[in-house]
Amino acid sequence: xxxxxxxxxxxxxxxxxxxxxxxxDSNAGGAADTGNPRALSVESTDDGCQVSAAEAPAGxxxxxxxxxxxxxxxxxxxxxxxxxxxxxxxxIGPSLNREMTxxxxxxxxxxxxxxxxxxxxxxxxxxxxxxxxxxxxxTADDQQLVDQATTNYAAYVKDQADQLLAKTQQFVxxxxxxxxxxxxxxxxxxxxxxxxxxxxxxxxxxxxPKTDLREADLEPGQxxxxxxxxxxxxxxxxxRDYTPLTPAERATYGDDLLANITTLHDRVQGLTYTVDQIxxxxxxxxxxxxxxxxxxxxxxxxxxxxxxxxxxxxxxxVGYEGVKPIVEQKDPELATELDSRFADLQQLLDAQKSGDxxxxxxxxxxxxxxxxxxxxxxxxxxxxxxxxxxLS
Amino acid sequence: xxxxxxxxxxxxxxAALVVSILVAYLVKSDRRHLLPRIWAGVALAVAVxxxxxxxxTWGPRGLTFEAQEAIGGGLSIVAVAFVTWMIxxxxxxxxxxxxxxxxxxxAAAEGSRWSLVVVAVLAVGREGLETALFLWAATxxxxxxxxxxxxPTWEPLLGxxxxxxxxxxxxxxxxxxxxxxxxxxxxxxxxxxxxxxAAGVLAYxxxxxxxxxxxxxxxxxxxxxxxxIDINSWYGALLKGVFNFSPATTKLxxxxxxxxxxxxxxxxxxxxxxxxxxxxxxxxxxxxxxxPSHS
Numbered sequence: 147x148x149x150x151x152x153x154x155x156x157x158x159x160x161x162x163x164x165x166x167x168x169x170x171d172s173n174a175g176g177a178a179d180t181g182n183p184r185a186l187s188v189e190s191t192d193d194g195c196q197v198s199a200a201e202a203p204a205g206x207x208x209x210x211x212x213x214x215x216x217x218x219x220x221x222x223x224x225x226x227x228x229x230x231x232x233x234x235x236x237x238i239g240p241s242l243n244r245e246m247t248x249x250x251x252x253x254x255x256x257x258x259x260x261x262x263x264x265x266x267x268x269x270x271x272x273x274x275x276x277x278x279x280x281x282x283x284x285t286a287d288d289q290q291l292v293d294q295a296t297t298n299y300a301a302y303v304k305d306q307a308d309q310l311l312a313k314t315q316q317f318v319x320x321x322x323x324x325x326x327x328x329x330x331x332x333x334x335x336x337x338x339x340x341x342x343x344x345x346x347x348x349x350x351x352x353x354x355p356k357t358d359l360r361e362a363d364l365e366p367g368q369x370x371x372x373x374x375x376x377x378x379x380x381x382x383x384x385x386r387d388y389t390p391l392t393p394a395e396r397a398t399y400g401d402d403l404l405a406n407i408t409t410l411h412d413r414v415q416g417l418t419y420t421v422d423q424i425x426x427x428x429x430x431x432x433x434x435x436x437x438x439x440x441x442x443x444x445x446x447x448x449x450x451x452x453x454x455x456x457x458x459x460x461x462x463x464v465g466y467e468g469v470k471p472i473v474e475q476k477d478p479e480l481a482t483e484l485d486s487r488f489a490d491l492q493q494l495l496d497a498q499k500s501g502d503x504x505x506x507x508x509x510x511x512x513x514x515x516x517x518x519x520x521x522x523x524x525x526x527x528x529x530x531x532x533x534x535x536x537l538s
Numbered sequence: 539x540x541x542x543x544x545x546x547x548x549x550x551x552x553a554a555l556v557v558s559i560l561v562a563y564l565v566k567s568d569r570r571h572l573l574p575r576i577w578a579g580v581a582l583a584v585a586v587x588x589x590x591x592x593x594x595t596w597g598p599r600g601l602t603f604e605a606q607e608a609i610g611g612g613l614s615i616v617a618v619a620f621v622t623w624m625i626x627x628x629x630x631x632x633x634x635x636x637x638x639x640x641x642x643x644x645a646a647a648e649g650s651r652w653s654l655v656v657v658a659v660l661a662v663g664r665e666g667l668e669t670a671l672f673l674w675a676a677t678x679x680x681x682x683x684x685x686x687x688x689x690p691t692w693e694p695l696l697g698x699x700x701x702x703x704x705x706x707x708x709x710x711x712x713x714x715x716x717x718x719x720x721x722x723x724x725x726x727x728x729x730x731x732x733x734x735x736a737a738g739v740l741a742y743x744x745x746x747x748x749x750x751x752x753x754x755x756x757x758x759x760x761x762x763x764x765x766x767i768d769i770n771s772w773y774g775a776l777l778k779g780v781f782n783f784s785p786a787t788t789k790l791x792x793x794x795x796x797x798x799x800x801x802x803x804x805x806x807x808x809x810x811x812x813x814x815x816x817x818x819x820x821x822x823x824x825x826x827x828x829x830p831s832h833s
Contacts, residue, residue: 216541239541247602264768
């Protein structure tokens with residue numbers, strides 16, 4: 147009879163199976179006697195709430211709630227704020243026991259019995275610790291990690307935009323005053339802050355071409371402005387028959403760049419991000435390295451490509467590290483791989499350091515470029531899986 | 539025992555009310571041949587609930603809290619839609635019950651036969667899963683081995699069964715009362731009463747969805763009278779069982795209740811007045827007893 151019932155019910159439950167959660171074996175008299183740390187027992191009396199343990203490892207937890215009082219009771223697992231209901235069982239009459247199964251990620255919680263089903267309930271702290279065995283990694287996505295990642299990333303972008311604006315201001319002043327040597331020193335430094343948030347900057351389709359267009363990418367009739375126009379004027383050695391810009395022209399291009407960077411700075415203030423945008427941005431920055439920097443095309447005149455290279459990698463790493471707590475929960479192997487690939491690439495970059503900055507790109511040997519390119523590719527592959535892992 | 543009795547009463551009452559009014563209407567309007575559909579719907583809901591509950595109690599998988607609340611809350615809102623439909627369907631059918639249009643009305647009733655089954659299924663099935671889980675837990679209490687202070691006892695199951703039996707008995711009394719009053723009164727009273735029941739079901743459904751965090755504002759209370767009205771008292775159980783009254787009501791619940799009950803009640807009463815201006819009612823049954831149904 148029971149078998150038939152269960153069979154019928156399973157059929158009826160089929161549409162909901164995705165929403166089902168594992169029941170632990172509960173045919174035994176009580177779940178708590180099995181020694182399983184994820185099986186807890188709760189005794190709810192009229193004025194007490196005895197939970198068999200105050201902590202459990204993350205995963206599928208089972209609370210076997212027995213009402214030994216005289217009133218109807220309820221049992222809750224509440225979030226850290228004491229308000230969010232993680233799970234509940236209601237209507238546990240006197241002498242009855244009911245099980246509550248919940249998939250709980252690591253964190254702080256409250257347990258609460260509500261004899262008489264009213265009021266705050268009899269509460270106690272409850273802690274879910276990270277699973278040691280790794281076999282039952284929690285699947286519930288932890289909103290806190292997500293919130294933290296997006297908040298931190300927004301703060302990072304704003305901070306970089308602040309520094310970008312300040313250094314661009316200095317750079318433009320020096321350039322317009324004809325202090326070319328100092329301007330040349332500051333150029334890759336100021337651009338570092340641009341390159342670190344390049345995917346965000348590029349998302350403004352009107353600003354990016356005015357700011358970061360290279361001469362080689364100019365379309366017929368398009369006016370060339372921005373960083374690279376000034377770059378060519380500061381490093382004209384490679385140019386044939388180059389006519390230096392007049393002070394008036396310098397002022398025009400300098401003021402234009404500063405105005406565009408100011409607009410960018412203002413626009414990022416109100417931006418918010420989602421975790422997949424952060425993960426995609428991280429991958430996007432590495433693609434910038436692969437298509438522009440490792441080829442030495444970006445800074446054709448100045449040869450400061452390695453500064454940009456490093457800045458793109460910085461930005462990609464910050465993005466990844468922001469979502470890393472989520473990746474560690476969902477795909478710990480990917481996190482480990484990304485950590486080691488980032489470290490490998492950084493080691494190669496460190497080898498090209500010179501003083502506070504980097505060697506000129508023209509000083510790199512073909513073998514060194516090949517090694518950098520390989521390291522970038524080795525990082526790109528796992529990084530392309532980042533978004534999927536974060537969203538899984 | 540008494541506490542378990544009240545749970546049984548509370549969970550069973552609302553379904554018993556809706557079903558008894560539906561049955562009373564079909565009997566009064568001489569459509570007894572449609573009754574098997576109602577009973578089929580009730581039987582289906584009971585079977586599915588019990589089977590589902592058994593699977594969740596003893597089977598290898600349980601339902602997540604969110605899924606449970608989403609099913610309960612979602613079903614509640616669908617049930618409201620169908621009960622509302624039923625109220626106006628009964629009223630519309632009553633208006634032209636003078637005899638000339640009889641054949642057409644019966645045709646309409648035939649066409650709506652599946653709707654009647656659905657109403658019966660929803661009225662019973664909405665609380666069915668929760669009640670089934672409760673009943674199976676009570677059954678477990680009778681069959682388990684003793685562990686520590688817990689000894690096996692059939693008392694909870696007996697209490698719950700008596701509570702459900704009481705709910706059915708109350709439903710029958712309402713049916714008897716409803717059957718003996720004239721048709722105009724029947725529609726006015728049962729219709730208005732069902733609107734209040736449906737408003738309560740809607741608020742309850744909203745509460746379920748708030749608990750599962752599909753809707754916000756779970757802790758934003760409009761009022762809290764849980765110290766005055768104990769849900770575990772007999773009158774608390776009746777209030778909850780009939781009107782789904784919750785002593786601690788959230789603002790969203792209260793808003794949903796008002797936004798449903800007020801306009802629907804106005805529409806309904808306007809319809810009643812329009813009907814009463816015509817001498818259309820053919821039912822000559824006189825009111826033998828007064829109507830207890832709005833208690």
